[in-house]
Amino acid sequence: MRIVSLVPSATETLFALGLGAEVTAVTHECDHPSQALNLPKVTRDVIGPGLAPAEIDAAVRALTQEGRSIYELDEATLRRLQPDLIVTQALCSVCAVSVDDVRAIAERMDPAPAIVSLDPHTLGEVLGDVRTLAQATDRKDAGVDxxxxxxxxxxxxxxxxxxxxxxxxxxxxxxxxxxxxxxxxxxxxxxxxxxxxxxxxxxxxxxxxxxxxxxxxxxxxxxxxxxxxxxxxxxxxxxxxxxxxxxxxxxxxxxxxxxxxxxxxxxxxxxxxxxxxxxxxxxxxxxxxxxxxxx
The missing domain is CATH 3.40.50.1980 (Nitrogenase molybdenum iron protein domain)
Incomplete structure (x- = not known):
């Protein structure tokens, strides 16, 4: 299975489930485990580095008020990788690429990859997402463990x-x-x-x-x-x-x-x-x- 992870926490979970060899691309913020640093990156930060906290907050507010994401997805690279599964999230527009953007791009791909969108709000739901990813990747036993x-x-x-x-x-x-x-x-x-x-x-x-x-x-x-x-x-x-x-x-x-x-x-x-x-x-x-x- 070829998996693209668009969420740093999902990348960590996939590796913890023993799926590191099947993760083919990640985000520019995926830095754990260290193996993720060597994988192709399919996102970039629109805001850019070097801003003070108040400036970052202002930039995020301006982009979200315009209905824009603070991250961009590299559609060309995503198409070239031909993933079977894309893992994204709907929890926070500040944390990752918009799930709506991901679905729109996936619909234009042939074959269209499966999409798992995570949306945890509590610790129990975070552990529930481990089970969700384990189910989607046929790693049920690893998920239970x-x-x-x-x-x-x-x-x-x-x-x-x-x-x-x-x-x-x-x-x-x-x-x-x-x-x-x-x-x-x-x-x-x-x-x-x-x-x-x-x-x-x-x-x-x-x-x-x-x-x-x-x-x-x-x-x-x-x-x-x-x-x-x-x-x-x-x-x-x-x-x-x-x-x-x-x-x-x-x-x-x-x-x-x-x-x-x-x-x-x-x-x-x-x-x-x-x-x-x-x-x-x-x-x-x-x-x-x-x-x-x-x-």
């Missing part, structure tokens, strides 16, 4: 923090303007032994003000700019250090958002384990690489 392994790790964290005093958490997935984590993030916070006064499980991330975040009196602030690794996240945190300090939290930590929170794939469980240690270091073992703290 992957889901069971994730469930066991989730249960281990839940048991470790079950009687710990809950910690008030503000997870910020953008800093200018401020956005709080949504979808699966509030669930991860709760599973990690925290309380999220700002986000609602399964609901999109929302823009808030710095004053609104401060009013929740967070004990821990997690800086997790969407799509950024820990080094880039630390740079953003340093640029907004005064604003973050004014929130009054006892600790400010920086997450690898790209790996652990932005992408609805298998590594959300890594993020859960990291977060649980950040909130309850006496109960949950330190993850590889430790926790980057600003205070």
């Amino acid at each position: 992957l889901v069971n392994a994730a469930a066991a790790r989730i249960d281990k964290v839940r048991l470790a923090v079950r009687d710990a005093p809950p910690v008030r958490v503000a997870m910020l997935e953008w800093l200018d303007p401020v956005f709080i984590g949504g979808h699966w993030v509030p669930q991860l916070i709760e599973l990690a032994g925290g309380v999220d006064p700002l986000g609602l499980p399964g609901e999109p991330s929302e823009q808030r003000t710095w004053d609104e975040v401060a009013a929740t009196q967070p004990e821990v602030v997690v800086v997790a700019p969407c799509g950024y690794d820990v080094e880039r996240g630390a740079q953003e945190a340093a640029a907004y250090a005064d604003r973050l300090a004014a929130l009054g939290a006892g600790r400010i930590v920086v997450a690898d958002a790209s790996a652990w929170f932005s992408r609805p794939g298998p590594r959300l469980v890594d993020g859960l384990e990291w977060l649980a240690h950040a909130l309850h270091p006496d109960r949950v073992p330190e993850p590889p690489g430790g926790v980057r703290a600003l205070s």
